[in-house]
Amino acid sequence: MVMRTLRTGGFIEPCLPTPAAVPPFGPQWIHEIKHDGFRILARRDTAGVHLFTRSATDFTSRFPQIVAAVAALPALSCLIDGEAVVCNAAGLAVFDLLRQHRHGPSAVLCAFDLLELDGRDLRTLPIEHRKRTLAKTVRGPHPGIVLNEHYEGDGETVFKHACRLGCEGIVSKRLGSSYRSGRCSNWIKVKNPAAPAVTRVAEAGWR
Numbered sequence: 261m262v263m264r265t266l267r268t269g270g271f272i273e274p275c276l277p278t279p280a281a282v283p284p285f286g287p288q289w290i291h292e293i294k295h296d297g298f299r300i301l302a303r304r305d306t307a308g309v310h311l312f313t314r315s316a317t318d319f320t321s322r323f324p325q326i327v328a329a330v331a332a333l334p335a336l337s338c339l340i341d342g343e344a345v346v347c348n349a350a351g352l353a354v355f356d357l358l359r360q361h362r363h364g365p366s367a368v369l370c371a372f373d374l375l376e377l378d379g380r381d382l383r384t385l386p387i388e389h390r391k392r393t394l395a396k397t398v399r400g401p402h403p404g405i406v407l408n409e410h411y412e413g414d415g416e417t418v419f420k421h422a423c424r425l426g427c428e429g430i431v432s433k434r435l436g437s438s439y440r441s442g443r444c445s446n447w448i449k450v451k452n453p454a455a456p457a458v459t460r461v462a463e464a465g466w467r
Contacts, residue, residue, distance in 0.1 A: 271316045272375065274301060274341060275439055277431050277447035283415030284432050284448050290387075290410045291418040294429040294449060295353040295370050296457045297345035302330045302369060305337040311344075319344070323367040329404030330369070333397055340394070341373035341439075342408065352426050355457060371398050372408040375439055383439040390439070415450075423452040 283291065299314040300323075309327045311319045320327060323344055330340065345353035346366045358367060374394035375383050382390050391410065398407050410433075411418050419430050429451035437446035451457070 271312055272301065272339065273441035274299060274314050275373075275441060275447060276314075276443045277449035278443060278445050280448045280450050283419050283430060283450050284434075285415060287412075288435050289415055289432045289448075290412055290435060291415050291430050291432045292372055292408055292410045293422055293427050294431050294451070295343045295345045295408070296355045296428045296455065297343040297353050297358055297367075297370070300326070300342055300344045300369060301375075302326065302340045302342065302371075303338075304330050304333070304335065323369075323404075325365045325404035326367055326369045327404070329402040332402055333405075334400075335397060336378045337376065338374065338378070338397065339376035340369070340371045340398075340405075341375060342369045342371040342405075344369055353428075368403070369405045370408040371405055372410075373439060385438065386436045387433055387439070388435055419450055419452075423454065426452075426455070428452055428455045428457045 298319065300319065301312045303310050303312065309320065309330045311323055311326060313319055326344060330338070344358065344367050346357040348354050348357060371394060373387070374390050374397060375381070377393060377397065382393065395407050398405050415430070415432050422430050429449065432448040432450070434446040440446070
C-alpha cells in the first residue's frame with residue numbers, strides 16, 4: 261500500500277464516537293475504557309511538540325510531562341490521539357485532579373490511536389494496524405504517556421467491569437475501520453450513568 265504523506269503543522273479534527281445506550285455486540289468490535297480527562301491530539305514534528313484539544317485549543321503549556329514524553333518517543337514525527345488524565349491513588353482518572361494539577365507534572369496521556377508516524381498518514385489503515393504501531397511506538401519508560409489497552413469479547417461485559425471500577429464508560433471501535441474526522445458510527449460510546457462526568461454534563465445542561 262502506498263502511504264500518503266501527512267502535512268506537518270496545523271490541526272486535524274478528531275474522530276468523535278457516536279453515543280449509544282448499550283455497547284455493540286459481536287467479534288468485529290474491540291472495546292476501550294473511556295477515561296475522565298481532556299481529549300488531546302499530540303503532534304510532534306520539526307516545530308516541536310504541541311498538544312491540541314478537540315476544539316483546536318493549544319494546551320501545550322499545561323502538560324509538560326506529556327510534552328516531554330512525546331518528545332522522547334523513537335520517531336521523527338507523530339500524531340497521537342488520546343486522553344490527558346490525572347489518576348487518584350486507586351488508579352482512577354479524576355477530572356477534578358486534572359484541573360487542580362493544571363500546569364503540573366502529574367498528567368499522563370492515555371494514547372489510543374496513531375494518525376501519523378514519520379510523515380506517513382496512517383488514517384486509512386485499519387484500526388488494529390494503527391494500534392499495533394502505536395503500541396510499538398509508545399512502549400518503554402516514558403512517564404508521561406501510556407497505551408490505553410483495548411479488550412476483545414463481549415462489550416456488555418467490558419462495560420459492566422468499567423462501571424464497577426467507577427470509569428466514565430467505554431468506547432467500542434469496529435475492526436477494519438479507518439480514522440475519520442467528525443462524528444463516526446464506527447466508534448460507539450456508552451457512558452456509565454453513575455460516573456462524575458455524566459453528572460457534570462447533566463448539571464451544566466450540556467447536550
